[in-house]
Amino acid sequence: MPSPSTNQGHSVDSFLNRHAQEFVFYGSGKAALYDGLAGLIEPGETVLVPAYLPDAVVEPLYDLELETEYYALEPSLAPDFVDLERRLDDDVIAVMSVNYFGFPHPGLDELRSIVADYGCYHVDDNAHAPLSVDGETVLGTRGHLGVTSLWKLFPVPDGAILYLNDEQAAEAYDPSSSAGVRDGFDGSDCRYLLKSAFRDVFDRNGTIRRSIDAILASRNDGRSVGGPRERYEKGKRPMSKLSAYVVEESDPRAIRQARRQNYLAWRQALESRDDVEFVFESLPEGICPQVAPVRAAGHEQFRAELDRCGVGGAKRWPRLSPRVREKPTYETATRLAREIVTLPVHQHIAPSTILDVGRQLRQ
Ligand SMILES: Cc1ncc(COP(=O)(O)O)c(C=O)c1O
Incomplete structure (x- = not known):
C-alpha cells in the first residue's frame, strides 16, 4: 500500500x-x-x-x-x-x-x-x-x-x-508475485519520468497540435506495441512505486471534474455534426469518462479531419481478437471497432483547446 x-x-x-x-x-x-x-x-x-x-x-x-x-x-x-x-x-x-x-x-x-x-x-x-x-x-x-x-x-x-x-x-484469493506495489524505484520509473518531463516542456511551449499529441503519445508508451501475449507478460509485475505515489497524491474529484468538462466540451464542439454520434446519450453524475467515444459513419475522413486540427491520437478501439474480427456472428462488434473513434478527455487538456478544435472543424 x-x-x-x-x-x-x-x-x-x-x-x-x-x-x-x-x-x-x-x-x-x-x-x-x-x-x-x-x-x-x-x-x-x-x-x-x-x-x-x-x-x-x-x-x-x-x-x-x-x-x-x-x-x-x-x-x-x-x-x-x-x-x-x-x-x-x-x-x-x-x-x-x-x-x-x-x-x-x-x-x-x-x-x-x-x-x-x-x-x-x-x-x-x-x-x-x-x-x-x-x-x-x-x-x-x-x-x-x-x-x-x-x-x-x-x-x-x-x-x-x-x-x-x-x-x-x-x-x-492467493496473491502471485504480480500483486502489490514494488519496494523501490527502478529504471522503468526513471525512463517514464524523463519522458514526462520532456512532454511537459512541449506542453508549455507547444501549439495545440503538440500538446494534444504529446498527451496522447504518452498513453502509447509501449503498452500497445507487440502482440497480445507480449503485452500481457509485460504487465505481470507489481505496480511501480512511482505509480503508487502519483495515484495517492491525486484528487479523484478534480480528475473526474476535468474529464467530465472535456467530455462535455467535445459534445459542444461536435454539436453541428450530423455524421458523428456520441455512443452514450448522456453523461450521468459520478461518471468519469476515459475518452469521449463517438460513432462516425465516415470514420476515416473524420479521423483525417481531427488529425488536421491537431488531434492526432483520436483512435479506433479496440484491436479485436482474430476469433471475432469479420466473423458473421460478431458483425456488430466488428462494425463498432471500425466506426467508434475515441476522443481524448485527459485531465491535462483544457476544455478551450477542445472547443477550438470544434471551431477549426467547422471552418
Ligand atoms: C476492456 C479492457 N479490459 C482489460 C484491459 C486490460 O488492462 P491492462 O492493460 O491494465 O492489463 C484493457 C486494456 O486495454 C481493456 O481495455
Missing part, C-alpha cells in the same frame, strides 16, 4: 476505502484478472467475454487454461442476450461484463440477474473507469471480482486494482 498521503480525505486511497470492500494493487489489469480468477476456477472451464474487447484481455484466461467464448453485442454495446444465454452451459464458470469508456456496461442489471440465476461468477471488467461512481457504487465492485486499470486515467507508468467483492472470491 502507498504511504499516507498529503492529500488527506480526497486521496484515491480514501476513495477506495470508502467504496470498495477489499482491493489489491497490481502492475496491470490483466495480471489482476489472473489472480482474481485463479482460486475460483478449474482448467478447462469456460469464461464468456464480450466480443467487443481488446485481443490481449483473454491472455490471462489462456494462462489459467480456461476456454473463452465471445458473446455478441448490440449496437448499444449491451450484450445480445439471446447469444449470451445460448452460450451458458454447464462448462461456464464466469461471465465478464465491461464498463466501456468509463460508463456502466449497458444492460448490466439484466446481465447480473442472468448470471445470478445461472449461478456462475461475474467478472466486472472496469479497466476504463477507476473513478466512475454509479449512485453509491464504484464501477468494478459489482461482480464477484473486478479489475480496473489506473494507468488509463492517471499519468503513471503502470497500475491496476483487483477488487475482491465477494466472500468466496476473497477466500479463494
